[in-house]
Amino acid sequence: MTSLQNPETAHGSDFAELSRLIKDAGLLQRRRRYYAVRIGLNLAAFGGGWVAFAYLGDSWWQLFLAAFFAMVFAQLAFIGHDAGHKQIFRSRKANDATGLVHGGLTGLSYGWWIGTHARHHANPNHEDEDPDVDIAALAFSKAQSAQKRGFLRWVAKYQAFLFFPLLLLEGLNLHVSSVKAVWRGDVRKHKLESALLIAHLVAYLAAVFIVLSPLTGIIFVLVHQFLWGLYMGCSFAPNHKGMEMLAAGHKLDFLRKQVLTSRNIRGGPVTDFALGGLNYQIEHHLFPSMARPNLKHAQVIVRDFCARHEISYAQCGWARSYGYVLQHLHSVSEPLRTAEVTP
Template sequence: MTTTPDLRTSQGSDYAELSREVKKAGLLERRGGYYAARITLNLLALVGGGVAFVFIGDSWWQLLLAAYFAVVFTHLSFIGHDAGHKQIFRTRKANDALGYLHGGLVGLSYGSWIGQHNRHHANPNHEDDDPDLDIAALAFTVEQGRLKHGVLRWMAKYQAYLFFPLLLLEGFSLHATAVRTVVKGEIRLRGLEAALLIAHAVIYFGGVFIVLSPLTGVVFILVHQGLWGVYMGCSFAPNHKGMPTLQAGHELDFLRKQVLTSRNIRGSRIVDFALGGLNYQIEHHLFPSMPRPNLRYVQPIVQRFCADKGIEYAQCGLVRSYRYVLEHLHAVGAPLRANG
């Protein structure tokens, strides 16, 4: 079970020192060529998949395309994530335009996600202030588990076993959140987001049920959305779950708060591609506006800096990261199982 780190520090200038070194290395500069190529390839993959979908027609072979589209949707979402962090263009307006476009392509509310994700970055793994720790179906601390009742309490008991099956619902949950925030008017550009969500729904459901029979269409949607949710969840979950949680009144400075609550995933460029750069979670949290391809190069700088300052730097392999997540969820549910 993880607890609040007891490290006390007054060295708020450490982050400024690290930032100067990173800026001097030129790693905060935009990578226009990289993103132009990445966005073009993603859009070609989306269009190519659409052409194949029409060509194959009403066939159960479409379920292979459902898995393919789950991958494409995730990588479109990665671009939306990068745009939200101002990694692609210098201006917020240009990044937001791209972010809204990609939100529409996958059927998400970019404005809603930005608000939640910014709160997460400001207070990662904070028991009260991190919205990523406020998920009804899961308990990330013993206190959260204790406060649950009924079905949610039963789910918290066995959440380690339910975690991956629950990810099958993540895509549907993201869509539901998008619709709810638009209907309630909780976002700034409500009209734009509503139009994008309607356009996405018309094209998506219209395309599916014009080409496929009702049964095949329903199964296609279930497979596509389910696998998309699993891929998204598997990309984001290892980054903080099972790392130390913070409570109100903690005395960690920005550098230590971000590093001690985050976990990196080791791997090759294949891992970089598969996880959209989120495997460099420590560096991403320290420099959220840093372009994705530069995270690989800043990683050894940050790791060396942390070693020099005596700051624990968490890093492990991909499979081990999921074990950490499941072990943490199992430990949080233990008191509930013990009490029956």
């Protein structure tokens, strides 16, 4: 099998051959009907949730709706993700409009996400280039763990134990990162996105605290945001964490770079829904503009192609993927724990 430690020489023609197979299978076609139904159902759930919220009134039963909204917000974010990759429409304008609307509904900056996510796709799991492995509270390589200082060093030392609790804060982190990017003017349409973020915040807090008492409202917001962050983090973490890390000077071609740093999650329709198609991470990284429902069909072709070309293709169950993630985090932080007991 091909490995990152002993990579093959670059084979640009391999990806060209795979691309022809995918194109000939018709898997690069848009699926507008699918997205029309998906978006319609998401918006119906979003609107219906707020109607139920108003009907329930000031009640602790609202915490079940907080969990429901965590799921709905994640599904809306998945649509924004697909729009950002131009999976829904052919024109950039239509995709951007869809992404901006969904960003406004969830309180995220679509423009900030586009820039960050594009860098991730260009260099997945690259210590210097991938923003998804440049997280202050976590270390994804021993080199990163050695750079931690103070409180963050302590967090990195026990990061495998703290990983899931930290994911509870991911939703708040997404909001804060969005606000910072828009405030700095790092997004193209910063005035529009500023208006969308402010409108979201005002409408969200007004709805919560008009209907709920202060204590119930605060707990509702915390439950919603914590569960949404946990959901989002659990959707992203299995895709690359625990896979090989790349460093400057690696010799992998595009095909091998994307396949060897990504992991698929095995499952059926429930997994497809819960992870928004991100469970087909290998196929998504190879063909980022491929419509979500086509990814499962592309998997058959890509997996067979990788087998014939002796390229390692990682796939496992959802629970097992988290095991790999935690094992990796525990392993790279080992030098920090060892240094603690060294005389």
